[in-house]
Amino acid sequence: MFKASIYVNYKPSVLDPKAEAIKTALKRMDYDNVESVLFGKYFELVLAAKDEQAASAQVDHICDALLANVNMETYRFELTEISEVKA
Amino acid sequence: MFKASIYVNYKPSVLDPKAEAIKTALKRMDYDNVESVLFGKYFELVLAAKDEQAASAQVDHICDALLANVNMETYRFELTEISEVKA
Amino acid sequence: MKAAVISFPGSNCDQDLAWAFQEIAGIDTDIVSASETTLAGYDIVGVPGGFSYGDYLRSGAIASFSPIMPALKAHAENGGLVIGICNGFQILCEAGLLPGALQWNKSLSFICAPEELAVVNTDTPFSNAYEPEQTITLPIAHGEGNYYADPDTLAKLEANQQVVFRYRDNPNGSLNDIAGLTNAAGNVLGMMPHPERAVEALLGGTDGLGVFESLKQEVLANAAR
């Protein structure tokens, strides 16, 4: 069993209105020391796969096809093998 | 300079229709081997602070007040000291 | 002449679009469930607005994996006409039938309001009933209608005259004021404004009629060819 921690972010060239809004809000809260804000999505999938390579291929495909829109987003993920799943 | 990696997730007892929707989509894509899906938010802030403790206090407050809706969400974060910021 | 309007779970403008095709344009129209797998026999396929599958991941993302999608792609590849409105536009982008993507509105709020558009290309099956540069007013109703494409794609689609409608007063931050555009082949249109909401004077305007008239003329002309 594998746990995939997946990060999906806007490409740096894409202006993210939500990150902009957070920046503005932080300014209003007087956090002038915050230099940059990135706002992305985080997924955790638990999946069964015969080995890490198989899991990695599957997760990659899931990200590419579904979880990220590669027109404007990039993704990365980390896999950890886990022994058991909590129901 | 510190980089904060912040994870915001729904509390386990709160219904997450988004994660449900992704599960359904994965089923439809024949990924029957995916056992569970968690869908959260991920933020990266770069901020100036005199030490890790100060950074941590600030990030904690930013999460509590702005980035997470503590009625329904929990958050956690990791801090890393970084030497320089890329513009 | 036949039109299909695809109904995804969570579509909510499917009936409205079918009504416009059927009752206003007089085109024989079926609502086809997204769980179907064929679109044989239809000249026009409408992909309607709404919140398909709740739109919980990204607008249109999950819908683009519906059982009907292979048939829709085949229809488009064979030169069949496809019009995606609002969520339909988002679905077509997610499915790769149109370039680019739709992001959150710059204001981060849903906007329901009439918007002035310029018809910048009247040489398409979707807009030939309008005058060049005509200004029309259509309602928008979306939270994620902010059009984005990377610079190369944008340059290409401009050079190729794929943009059909531009906002006069950009409400959502769309690049190049893009409100609607076609694929390179010109047979697939996506637009955020709702022409089907502007086909009866009683409901406040008829500027959307041109879209339906254009489609009808196109199918008739094709049949005559």
Added chain:
Amino acid sequence: MQRVELDPQAIKEQKPYLDWGLTEEEYDRFTSKLGRLPNYTEIGLASGMWSEHCAYKYSKPVLKTFWTKNDRVLMGPGEGAGVIDIGEGKAVVFKAESHNHPSAVEPYEGAATGVGGIIRDIFSIGAEPIALLDSLSFGELDDPHVRHLVDEVVAGIGGYGNSIGIPTVGGETNFDPTYARNPLVNAMCVGVMNKDQIQRGRAAGVGNAIIYVGAKTGRDGINGASFASSEFADDKQADRAAVQVGDPFMEKLLTDACLEVTRQHRDALVGMQDMGAAGLISSSVEMADKAGAGMALDLDLIPQREPGMIPFEIMLSESQERMLLCVRAGSEQEIIDVFTKYGLDAVVCGHVIDELRYKLYHKGDLVCDVPVSLLASDAPIYHQQGEKPARLEHPVAPAMPEITDVQSTWLAMLGQSTIADKSSLYRRYDAQVKTNTVVLPGSDAGVVRIRGTHKALAMTTDSNGRYLYLNPQRGGAMVVAEAARNLVASGAEPIGITDCLNYGDPTQPTHFYELAESAKGITSACKQLNTPVISGNVSLYNETNGAAIHPTPMIGMVGLIDDLATVTTSGFKNAGDVIFLVGETGDDFNGTELQKMLQGQIAGELFPLDLRAEKANQDAVLGAIRSGLVSAAHDLSIGGFAVALTEMALQGNLGADVTLNLTNAQLFAETQGRFLLTVPADKAAEFSAQVGALAQEIGRVTSGDQLHVQTASDAFAIDLTAARATYEEAIPCHMK
């Protein structure tokens, strides 16, 4: 959070029910009627069912006084929603619901789930929901917390309504310090159906199946009903267990599936009800009680989102998007198949039984066995005595407002949040989906056509806590009168109302007085205007740290337009049209926006209301509209003549030239029963002949961008460009 199930003796000693809103007397009453000590589940169910939200224990004696029937009413209060005949075999179904407490804690989800809940009430009757409205009251916008609430509540209402695809066609937004920590979030839904297909929430017929449909049950919103029945103290803001999350996508599927069941499987369906406040317990008990039946449920069969839930939690969960059906034995699969087609869970979870008891089984144990009526019709009713609040005994009348610079007062009034343009808020609602909306938000009422007929329905929500604060009874009548004026100005005949009664703690005699008195006022106006109360909802305990809100009944009213051609809006249409003012104007300032703006308080004796004159004026206006004589109509409400005239001009992009025999201050008086109308010049004589002395010609619509106004003492102009800037930018400026 793991709940420990105390045994009956420990419950008696440790009194955990006090935290759930049950008093010791109520515990004793339950125990003695049961004839033994209740167990943890049973007393938990009692706490939900005997809450004000479910049992109406304080408000029922008041609700009984409402006028609920006329020859059009097909179904009055008592079911998910009321039903009124609108002819041609069709009926309109509507109800309103408050979600004040959840919205104070979690504004987005609180507002969203309020919308979700009211929609379920409508389709549970078998009606297709066609429109939503809201009524929102907040504190002042200079408070950042209030701005946050406004932003999130509006987003939540839009988030649900837009997604499910029901247009939000009207509503109101008020601002007053009284709501600063206790916002009012009321939502109304209107549906249309064939009048011979009315569905009731009944579980009858021994052996018939109880089917659970929709979302799985989780630990969300447990004790929500009793939570809504207790007041807020700041330290309770930390109590966040009651938050529910809405899933409009699921509800869309649920709506479609339930309507398919009511339309195409009528023979199989016995009854249907949504799971609202106090979830599964309230829906199932009410269905059994109304039918005079008993019920047994097996909780192991209830779809559950979380492991390890105890019966208490399963029964009191307020997870959203769930319905309960009673289905004829043998037809279970037919019904389940419909839901399966929509991808929804539907399971048989119990049966109607041949004894009048309510029984729950959990893991093989009988965990609840009580008489059905003990949880429902036998809940306590309190006949509270009212006591007139001191402020009403000797109202101190402030001086008459003095207007030194009428132009600047005029502009300043347009910038008051309660008066200013709300389009920056309602723009976030999809008002047009379903393509039936004839009049969008921004006029006096939303108007929605009924496909297949020439008819339309007009609808509005109105409230005015300030009037009631000065005089609960008269103020209550005024709110009904105002709602009716809004419909009449749109060309509709008012046909009925729903309400949300938003008040403070009813155990306080002064608050109970406000509730009871305002019901009297509402009733007198309803009778005069022929608008029976067909449904409604009560929200009491609207208090923060012991301070109650102004008594604020929200009236949702629906009107019928027989001919779409007579739909009328408030914007000026043509330069040259003649302007008429209907109704007399008095020195009526106590309780008005002018008083608040100039004197910073709401005080004095509320000005009078003449219901007969009100009705006469409304009839005259409606008659003129139906005769095709009126090009624009607008009622005069908050801000009086000045505000109404400006709104007509701004909406129509036209000016006006008017002469009135009023004082400068009277331009802002809020005298009831008044309208502004415009009439094409060639119809003015016919109009005057028809309406007579009730209407007074005061001027003309002009093509300019000025309002030229001549009063008894002054002549001045209002620049419409400046007026527009003030009116349209006031709220966006605050919200930045």
